[in-house]
Amino acid sequence: MASMLYGRDAEAAEIDRLLDRARSGRSGVLVLRGEAGIGKSALLDRAAASAGDMRVVCGTGVEYESGMPYAGLHLLLGRYLDRIGDLPDAQADALRDAFNLGVSGSGSGSEPGKGDRFLVGLAVLTLLSDLAEERPLLCLVDDAHWLDEPSAQALLFAARRLEAEPIALLLAARDPDAPDAPGRPMVAAPGLPELRLRGLDADAAARVLDARADAPPGHLRREILTEAMGNPLALLELPGMQAGAKGERSTAYERIQRSYAGRIAALPEPSRLLVLMVASDDLGDVGVVMDAAGRFGASVRDLEPAERQGLLRTTGEGRLAVRHPLIRSAAYESAPLGLRLDAHRALADVYLERGDICHRAWHLARSVTGPDEGVAAVLEETAEAGHGGGVVGAVGVPDARAVNGRGFGGSEAVAALYEAAAALSPDRAHRGRRLAVAARISADAGLPERAVDLAMRAQSDLDDPLARAELTLIRASLADEQDRTGEAYRMFAETAASVADQDARTAGYLFFQAASAAVNAGDFAAVDQMAARVEDLGLPNAPHLRALARLFAGQDPRALRHRAADGVAALRELLEAMRLCYGPRERIRVAMWHLMLGDLAGADAAADELEARFREGGAIGLLASALMLRSRTRLLLGRHRDALTDATEGLRIAEDTGQHRVRVYLSTVLGLLAAIEGDERRCLELTAEGIERGVPPSSVHGAAARGLLDLGLGRHEAALERLSDAVSGPHRHGAIASLPDLVEAAVRLGRPERGRDAADWYREWSSQVREPWVEAVALRCAALLGPDEDADKTFTRALDLHREGGPPFERARTELLYGEWLRRVRRRNDARTLLHAALDGFERLGAAPWADRARGELRAAGESPAGGGTRRDDAVGSLTPQELQVVRLAAGGLSNREIGARLFLSPRTVGYHLYKAYPKLRVASRNELTRLDLT
Numbered sequence: 001m002a003s004m005l006y007g008r009d010a011e012a013a014e015i016d017r018l019l020d021r022a023r024s025g026r027s028g029v030l031v032l033r034g035e036a037g038i039g040k041s042a043l044l045d046r047a048a049a050s051a052g053d054m055r056v057v058c059g060t061g062v063e064y065e066s067g068m069p070y071a072g073l074h075l076l077l078g079r080y081l082d083r084i085g086d087l088p089d090a091q092a093d094a095l096r097d098a099f100n101l102g103v104s105g106s107g108s109g110s111e112p113g114k115g116d117r118f119l120v121g122l123a124v125l126t127l128l129s130d131l132a133e134e135r136p137l138l139c140l141v142d143d144a145h146w147l148d149e150p151s152a153q154a155l156l157f158a159a160r161r162l163e164a165e166p167i168a169l170l171l172a173a174r175d176p177d178a179p180d181a182p183g184r185p186m187v188a189a190p191g192l193p194e195l196r197l198r199g200l201d202a203d204a205a206a207r208v209l210d211a212r213a214d215a216p217p218g219h220l221r222r223e224i225l226t227e228a229m230g231n232p233l234a235l236l237e238l239p240g241m242q243a244g245a246k247g248e249r250s251t252a253y254e255r256i257q258r259s260y261a262g263r264i265a266a267l268p269e270p271s272r273l274l275v276l277m278v279a280s281d282d283l284g285d286v287g288v289v290m291d292a293a294g295r296f297g298a299s300v301r302d303l304e305p306a307e308r309q310g311l312l313r314t315t316g317e318g319r320l321a322v323r324h325p326l327i328r329s330a331a332y333e334s335a336p337l338g339l340r341l342d343a344h345r346a347l348a349d350v351y352l353e354r355g356d357i358c359h360r361a362w363h364l365a366r367s368v369t370g371p372d373e374g375v376a377a378v379l380e381e382t383a384e385a386g387h388g389g390g391v392v393g394a395v396g397v398p399d400a401r402a403v404n405g406r407g408f409g410g411s412e413a414v415a416a417l418y419e420a421a422a423a424l425s426p427d428r429a430h431r432g433r434r435l436a437v438a439a440r441i442s443a444d445a446g447l448p449e450r451a452v453d454l455a456m457r458a459q460s461d462l463d464d465p466l467a468r469a470e471l472t473l474i475r476a477s478l479a480d481e482q483d484r485t486g487e488a489y490r491m492f493a494e495t496a497a498s499v500a501d502q503d504a505r506t507a508g509y510l511f512f513q514a515a516s517a518a519v520n521a522g523d524f525a526a527v528d529q530m531a532a533r534v535e536d537l538g539l540p541n542a543p544h545l546r547a548l549a550r551l552f553a554g555q556d557p558r559a560l561r562h563r564a565a566d567g568v569a570a571l572r573e574l575l576e577a578m579r580l581c582y583g584p585r586e587r588i589r590v591a592m593w594h595l596m597l598g599d600l601a602g603a604d605a606a607a608d609e610l611e612a613r614f615r616e617g618g619a620i621g622l623l624a625s626a627l628m629l630r631s632r633t634r635l636l637l638g639r640h641r642d643a644l645t646d647a648t649e650g651l652r653i654a655e656d657t658g659q660h661r662v663r664v665y666l667s668t669v670l671g672l673l674a675a676i677e678g679d680e681r682r683c684l685e686l687t688a689e690g691i692e693r694g695v696p697p698s699s700v701h702g703a704a705a706r707g708l709l710d711l712g713l714g715r716h717e718a719a720l721e722r723l724s725d726a727v728s729g730p731h732r733h734g735a736i737a738s739l740p741d742l743v744e745a746a747v748r749l750g751r752p753e754r755g756r757d758a759a760d761w762y763r764e765w766s767s768q769v770r771e772p773w774v775e776a777v778a779l780r781c782a783a784l785l786g787p788d789e790d791a792d793k794t795f796t797r798a799l800d801l802h803r804e805g806g807p808p809f810e811r812a813r814t815e816l817l818y819g820e821w822l823r824r825v826r827r828r829n830d831a832r833t834l835l836h837a838a839l840d841g842f843e844r845l846g847a848a849p850w851a852d853r854a855r856g857e858l859r860a861a862g863e864s865p866a867g868g869g870t871r872r873d874d875a876v877g878s879l880t881p882q883e884l885q886v887v888r889l890a891a892g893g894l895s896n897r898e899i900g901a902r903l904f905l906s907p908r909t910v911g912y913h914l915y916k917a918y919p920k921l922r923v924a925s926r927n928e929l930t931r932l933d934l935t
Contacts, residue, residue: 006232011043025165031192032044033196034198040142055134057131065281068413069150070120072282073098087127091119141155164913165908199231205232234255274289274306288354292349295349337369357385365379368424371425375424376425380418380434415441435461439471455474465502480513483661495510547571591629595629600806603632604633621653624653624666627646627650628666628669631669634646645884649881665701668687668698671683703723707719723735740810777814819838823857831861832862875932887913890926896910897910
């Protein structure tokens with residue numbers, strides 16, 4: 001195969017740099033792209049030969065096993081199963097789950113089925129990092145486009161987090177736009193660097209062809225060079241084909257396939273069977289293959305002809321493998337159907353004898369050509385093996401918490417087995433039931449698109465309204481998450497009505513979800529209709545819906561100011577009603593309602609508790625929502641560094657887990673931070689998607705952030721118009737915190753009448769929520785709009801309330817406005833005291849434009865303030881968000897391994913962040929961190 005490397009000097013040099021980087025302790029990832037036969041596998045082989053003393057681990061995607069969850073990952077890491085026990089408990093359990101090894105019983109406390117994929121990815125990252133501790137690691141994955149989806153997602157998760165480990169990860173995959181490229185995650189591999197392989201140039205192609213012992217002469221040589229189009233494998237294989245191919249319309253790829261098939265056909269029958277066995281099984285375990293082939297009379301001696309023909313090889317890991325991925329498809333597709341089925345039956349029997357019921361089930365599924373209830377029942381029994389049987393849920397479908405795959409191959413494996421069982425089910429009812437279970441498990445495993453596909457297929461086979469309602473819930477939830485809120489509302493409402501006579505509890509829950517979707521869609525009349533419908537039906541949760549309807553009643557510019565008291569009362573009623581609801585998503589929603597009441601301490605405490613629970617249990621998808629909530633509360637509490645850290649981590653997780661709405665929300669939190677700091681470019685970038693797509697509440701928060709940016713930069717007219725739009729739209733309940741900004745913009749523009757309605761509503765809201773800092777801001781608005789003779793007393797009362805706690809940014813703004821007023825009435829000494837306090841607060845928060853305004857006012861008051869920056873350039877402020885997270889945990893006594901488990905990083909990357917942080921903090925070791933103020 002070395003001849004295939006003619007003309008690949010640049011590509012080889014790029015790979016050599018990747019290996020050198022790993023040897024020097026820095027990670028590198030590269031995806032080789034190109035058509036079949038272009039030389040991807042040869043470059044992987046060269047990398048392995050160049051690895052020297054590096055540890056090399058190899059894996060491959062197998063087309064015929066791509067439906068078997070974690071098959072690719074098992075092939076890559078299966079020889080290191082004994083190292084799983086060294087991983088943190090939650091990661092070890094997730095990887096044991098994926099590999100069908102059972103769990104340790106450590107009780108990680110994770111949410112059922114949640115975050116499994118990403119914990120597996122984290123476990124892969126930690127395991128690879130552990131292997132690289134002993135010597136640099138080269139990880140090679142061929143045919144990555146055929147990796148099963150869970151394996152691909154886990155590898156992508158790990159690859160994106162490789163940073164400071166001596167690891168080189170090299171993957172080979174087809175072009176995403178190739179006609180034969182499967183629609184799988186690793187085909188696109190977003191975020192990973194790529195190297196695209198083109199056909200060899202004319203000189204290199206000629207050298208490949210001429211290097212053959214039987215190099216073709218004259219015109220035949222020219223024909224082959226033209227037909228091969230620089231494809232190295234075509235240059236190697238086409239000369240050996242029969243001469244009668246001239247004028248044939250088939251592609252070089254198809255002719256190469258036939259060439260391999262011809263070589264296989266020329267083998268003795270036992271050798272042909274061995275090649276088929278290797279092509280049919282993803283593991284290539286010598287014992288399994290020989291045992292299965294032995295049932296047809298083949299022996300070890302029959303391997304020799306296949307090896308001599310360059311079709312099979314024995315790897316350094318003791319596996320049998322084809323020498324090129326195209327050989328696998330040629331061997332499988334050229335074999336008679338009956339022989340393929342017999343091969344799978346034999347492999348199934350061998351795996352059963354060895355106690356591997358998972359591989360037995362998959363081979364059994366491929367041993368039949370159509371519906372077969374006997375095989376379908378075996379697949380279902382295999383899926384149930386890890387949980388002891390299905391438990392019927394609230395709406396007649398087995399509860400996913402009972403079939404989430406704990407102790408058996410993970411949630412995705414169980415769902416895939418149920419789906420395969422459904423495909424083989426002759427009976428319509430059995431097929432629908434099995435698809436429904438697969439849909440439930442996929443939804444709980446964080447695979448919404450897959451869950452919806454399964455749910456839609458199941459619904460056509462189910463007649464029971466309750467079972468159909470369960471599946472509609474899955475579909476509507478995804479529609480709501482993808483901001484198709486009107487569609488979600490209709491599905492929830494219609495399904496609720498269809499089951500109201502059979503199950504009041506389920507109907508009530510679905511009506512509440514319909515009302516929530518209507519809120520997201522801005523259809524507040526529909527919320528009122530849902531409440532009335534639930535009351536008419538006498539459903540038990542009618543008070544909850546009536547409270548929700550009152551909360552959002554009168555959402556228009558004329559009615560809102562009269563509804564603050566009703567809205568707050570309804571919100572308190574909802575909080576009380578939901579007090580005993582312990583579902584994680586419900587608890588996040590309740591904490592958000594605390595924010596609407598101005599209860600920052602309550603919201604932050606709830607966010608802290610949820611963050612700790614989800615992080616400890618490895619519920620990574622839910623963790624993004626907890627960080628979304630906590631970043632918002634910490635921003636309002638003035639803990640801007642903490643807000644930046646939470647939002648940055650949450651955004652990364654939301655991107656990894658495909659949570660669109662959470663990702664956009666977190667972007668607007670970062671956009672609001674940028675607005676406070678006066679970073680216009682970042683503010684506009686971070687708020688663009690939420691505004692342009694009209695995604696609530698991010699659309700309102702984004703507009704509010706831009707309005708605050710305009711206000712801070714002195715663009716008062718732009719601020720007034722932008723904020724007026726935000727607080728008068730259908731989602732104005734998300735803009736309560738911006739009402740004082742609108743008031744200030746109107747006053748500074750000399751149009752105070754534009755701010756009176758907003759001030760009145762905010763004052764009424766403050767009187768209902770009874771939070772000191774909210775009342776202080778309401779008094780600030782009153783001082784701005786009221787007569788001068790009342791301003792001094794009103795501002796003083798506001799500052800007294802600010803001292804009881806609340807956002808320091810709001811307190812500094814009150815001090816600034818009061819100081820400006822005092823300067824205007826010629827009380828310069830008093831003004832300077834407040835302006836200094838305001839400047840100090842703004843500098844601590846990094847609020848540059850606001851600090852500049854305070855300095856300007858101090859100069860107008862007769863003082864020349866020193867400096868022109870903020871205090872964000874202190875030692876702690878110079879740390880990146882991730883460095884700050886790491887040093888705080890290290891100061892708390894956690895080891896690098898413990899920190900890595902908490903932050904979804906490898907221990908080595910944790911050490912790298914500490915190495916970068918120490919000089920910034922002017923310390924030499926983690927022991928010195930305990931003496932620093934890291935708040």
